[in-house]
Amino acid sequence: MDKLIIFDTTLRDGEQAPGATLNEREKIEIARQLVTLGVDVIEAGFPISSPGDFRAVNRIASTVKGVVICGLARAVTKDIDAAYKATKPARGGARIHVFLATSKIHMQYKLKKAEDEILRLATESVKYAKKYTRDVEFSPEDASRTEPEFLFRVLEAVIKAGATTVNIPDTVGYAYPAEYGALIRSIHERVPNIHRAVISVHCHNDLGLAVANSLEAVKSGARQVECTINGIGERAGNASMEEIVMAVKTRRDSFPHVTAAINTQEIYKTSRLVSKLTGFVVAPNKAIVGNNAFRHESGIHQDGVMKKRSTYEIIAPEDVGFTGTSLVLGKHSGRHAFEKRLAEMGITVSGDELVRAFEKFKELADKKKNVYEEDMVSLIEDEINKPAEIWQMAAVSYASGTHVTPSATVRLKKQGRGFSVTSTGDGPVDACYKAIEKITRIKTRLLDYRIEAVTSGKDALGEVAVRVQSGKKIAMGRGSSTDVIEASAKAFLNAVNKLASKKKGPDGTLPL
Ligand SMILES: CC(=O)SCCNC(=O)CCNC(=O)[C@H](O)C(C)(C)COP(=O)(O)OP(=O)(O)OC[C@H]1O[C@@H](n2cnc3c(N)ncnc32)[C@H](O)[C@@H]1OP(=O)(O)O
Numbered sequence: 001m002d003k004l005i006i007f008d009t010t011l012r013d014g015e016q017a018p019g020a021t022l023n024e025r026e027k028i029e030i031a032r033q034l035v036t037l038g039v040d041v042i043e044a045g046f047p048i049s050s051p052g053d054f055r056a057v058n059r060i061a062s063t064v065k066g067v068v069i070c071g072l073a074r075a076v077t078k079d080i081d082a083a084y085k086a087t088k089p090a091r092g093g094a095r096i097h098v099f100l101a102t103s104k105i106h107m108q109y110k111l112k113k114a115e116d117e118i119l120r121l122a123t124e125s126v127k128y129a130k131k132y133t134r135d136v137e138f139s140p141e142d143a144s145r146t147e148p149e150f151l152f153r154v155l156e157a158v159i160k161a162g163a164t165t166v167n168i169p170d171t172v173g174y175a176y177p178a179e180y181g182a183l184i185r186s187i188h189e190r191v192p193n194i195h196r197a198v199i200s201v202h203c204h205n206d207l208g209l210a211v212a213n214s215l216e217a218v219k220s221g222a223r224q225v226e227c228t229i230n231g232i233g234e235r236a237g238n239a240s241m242e243e244i245v246m247a248v249k250t251r252r253d254s255f256p257h258v259t260a261a262i263n264t265q266e267i268y269k270t271s272r273l274v275s276k277l278t279g280f281v282v283a284p285n286k287a288i289v290g291n292n293a294f295r296h297e298s299g300i301h302q303d304g305v306m307k308k309r310s311t312y313e314i315i316a317p318e319d320v321g322f323t324g325t326s327l328v329l330g331k332h333s334g335r336h337a338f339e340k341r342l343a344e345m346g347i348t349v350s351g352d353e354l355v356r357a358f359e360k361f362k363e364l365a366d367k368k369k370n371v372y373e374e375d376m377v378s379l380i381e382d383e384i385n386k387p388a389e390i391w392q393m394a395a396v397s398y399a400s401g402t403h404v405t406p407s408a409t410v411r412l413k414k415q416g417r418g419f420s421v422t423s424t425g426d427g428p429v430d431a432c433y434k435a436i437e438k439i440t441r442i443k444t445r446l447l448d449y450r451i452e453a454v455t456s457g458k459d460a461l462g463e464v465a466v467r468v469q470s471g472k473k474i475a476m477g478r479g480s481s482t483d484v485i486e487a488s489a490k491a492f493l494n495a496v497n498k499l500a501s502k503k504k505g506p507d508g509t510l511p512l
Pocket residue numbers: 013016046048049050073074075076099100101110111141171234
């Protein structure tokens with residue numbers, strides 16, 4: 001079985017994504033994690049591009065061990081000198097990666113050079129880099145749009161000049177899998193000295209085909225893939241490392257001939273580090289590392305996963321280091337998952353109670369994006385234990401603003417009698433809560449307060465969820481209104497009623 005060399009270019013091509021710029025310290029932190037992940041080569045940067053990038057590549061080469069450190073260079077001697085100087089301290093090996101475009105469009109309009117001049121420059125640059133290190137990679141940029149005959153000539157020449165890896169970039173993400181695979185096979189057939197070099201692939205995602213193209217290339221004889229964590233990179237990005245590695249591992253039947261030495265349990269952690277430091281949020285539906293990659297909300301899927309995981313999961317989440325909850329409750333969930341979640345929370349309901357609680361859950365899930373654990377507890381308390389509504393909310397009014405001491409007047413009813421109290425507080429919500437405490441004579445501590453919009457638009461309904469403690473008792477409360485202060489007061493009173501009914505005095509109040 002051949003080794004599939006994983007060449008990580010998160011710190012070079014990944015960092016070229018607008019907005020992804022990393023400083024020296026951040027690059028080192030990512031490089032260290034890439035070593036823990038087990039990549040074979042780290043393309044740490046483009047040393048000529050800035051003094052900061054030179055320093056970052058140089059620091060990585062000096063401090064990050066156990067991996068080949070690569071620096072990118074144009075076919076220009078000062079770039080190659082800088083790449084050499086920056087990568088020189090690498091103990092695991094230093095690689096110089098020289099690139100030069102070979103497609104007609106790039107040669108004519110960008111480089112303004114003819115084929116012969118390109119061939120000469122490519123060969124001389126590789127020879128020049130070869131003076132510095134044994135490990136030289138050459139990339140004919142835009143290879144997939146290069147005239148095949150010219151591409152074969154360039155590859156043969158650079159291998160003769162000493163290139164040990166020849167990379168075939170699909171620079172603009174133009175290729176599609178069958179075509180790209182055929183290109184790799186034709187290189188095997190038409191470049192006489194190809195056996196002296198490793199064929200590498202470097203695919204961009206402009207048509208969403210970067211991973212598919214890379215995999216097809218591996219099937220066709222490529223033995224190095226250039227990729228980035230989370231697929232970040234120029235424009236639509238590069239081929240995503242985690243997708244390639246997990247595809248090769250999961251579909252061993254299709255890739256029996258290669259193996260990648262990646263410690264896959266580190267994938268999720270690496271993804272989150274790169275996301276945090278670049279500021280590029282990972283889409284929830286991103287393969288392998290998206291938040292939803294291993295989560296199920298649909299009842300039929302949840303039921304299947306509970307009965308046999310592999311009905312809907314082709315990868316074990318722990319294989320990529322994902323440890324979050326896999327069953328998410330929402331409007332598409334079914335009874336099996338609902339019951340399981342309750343059981344996990346230590347709540348056992350069955351028969352009619354379960355039917356009722358499930359109906360209420362569906363109603364709530366229709367309104368809310370997320371059904372939290374506290375919502376479940378509150379739902380069970382409301383629907384199953386049915387606490388008596390000892391105090392009813394009659395009215396709330398409040399005053400607040402700049403240079404105004406927040407105050408609230410709350411009017412509650414109990415057994416037909418009205419009670420009204422005005423109180424001040426740290427804000428209108430606090431003033432309401434103090435007024436309710438005074439009327440009910442229940443002393444509380446607010447443990448948690450959460451507010452979210454359950455409908456959209458200017459008249460959105462705000463729902464407040466609170467967790468309130470009195471003595472040793474804790475109760476959840478929920479309240480909704482288009483006025484968030486009123487919703488807050490309702491939620492608090494809902495919790496206070498539960499506390500009162502949990503330990504009623506003769507008049508339904510808790511002892512102070
Ligand atoms: C496909 C890829 O990802 S390639 C890598 C792309 N990455 C980057 O460009 C990031 C870092 N780049 C930089 O910091 C700068 O572009 C530098 C330092 C490399 C060069 O900066 P400048 O000297 O100011 O040149 P500028 O970027 O404006 O133009 C590029 C020049 O390099 C030439 N060039 C482009 N590719 C190559 C190459 N592979 N070999 C030789 N020359 C090249 C261009 O033709 C142009 O030359 P010209 O000035 O004679 O017209």
